[in-house]
Amino acid sequence: MAITTASVPTIWRLARLEFDPVRQQRVLLYPEGVVLLNDTGASILELCDGKRSIADIATVLGERYACDVTADVIEYLSQLVDQELVRD
């Protein structure tokens, strides 16, 4: 299912975000798997709280980075939706 600006993404209930002090990097942990996150990816996932829509997330990050990041957020989360790590 394609996600849109109206989608409200949540991290899979069986996955969790963690900061790894060894790698100095945020990671997504889930059954039998690990995603090592870059700063941008981690910033997006931290806003996936089941309340904010993609548009809300893009607004928060757009203010932080002073540019329109909507397409980037959709592209990034679409990959994780395909892997079933993020649900909308």
Added chain:
Amino acid sequence: MTSYPTTLLAEITHRCPLHCPYCSNPLKMVGAREELTTTEWTRVLSEARQLGVLQLGLSGGEPLVRGDVEELAAHARSLGLYTTLVTSGIGLTPARARKLRDAGLEHIQISIQDSDEGSADVIAGMKGVRQKLAAADIVRELGIAFSINVVLHRANIDRVGEIIELAGSLGADRLELANTQYYGWAFENRRALMPTAAQVAAAADVAAKATTVYKGRMQILYVLPDYHESYPKPCYGGWGKHYLVVMPDGRTLPCHGATHITTLQFDSVRDRSLGWIWEQSSAFQAFRDDAWMQEPCRSCARKTIDFGGCRCQAFALTGDAAATDPVCTLSPKRAIVDAAIREAADSPYRYRYLHLEPQRS
């Protein structure tokens, strides 16, 4: 610099009430008196986290035969590890399951031998189906991640559709359909376990369709039967790259089949730190990266995809651990694999026993 390992499989015991003929444990197993203590395991987990490990599997044997799984799970969680309990389900009571969850365990994987009860008991070498189904109900009620693992082989692969339905009805979040990998006891029983090419093709088709049907409800992972493939499996992303196994007595391996390679020596966490073993031990360095590779691997474009395949399988089938995995159709020794497929036949199992094997009638 060596890479950070992501996953530690802690085989905390070889004791197990089941006798599955495809067990990946070595034929020469470790007795209870040789097992690492709780204090030693706690130290290993701390060292693993410092080394970069994020995923922990508490496995065996049957890990629940030890009374300290709760304590190890709690320690792992305090370190930030994501912990999976790999269990037969035998011995999992509601009280113990709640203790494990409250200690911070995040994922339980239960093995199921078959959808057919009689067949399942024959494969396990014990009557355990009822206890396993009860354990599945207990895990589902816990609300943590719940996987079912089914090893597929000649005797159950034709029921893969029913096996998928069973896992779905038990409420699993994930189902691993793992075609038998021929190490340890499975290598001993290869003739009796090996499915036909027709069986493998039919099962792959059923699994692929079910993966779509169950999407969003239950993830289905289908582990390929590598003897029937054209290229070898990319053994844990390369030797000594991401994965390590600590055996019940502390010997530390780059994969759980590595004791097959009798030319290697494995250091123990009783003598060395886990970090030293990962970075400097001869066993972990033996096949790291690609300097050890022979032709046809050395000049092959696929060497960054499958890393020459499995070293344990290369040794078991050719006697040379640095040879191309003979599963590969580019290997000059592929005929060995084809012969093993041809030799497959219904035949009695040699069941897994920790100590003395009972006389067969």
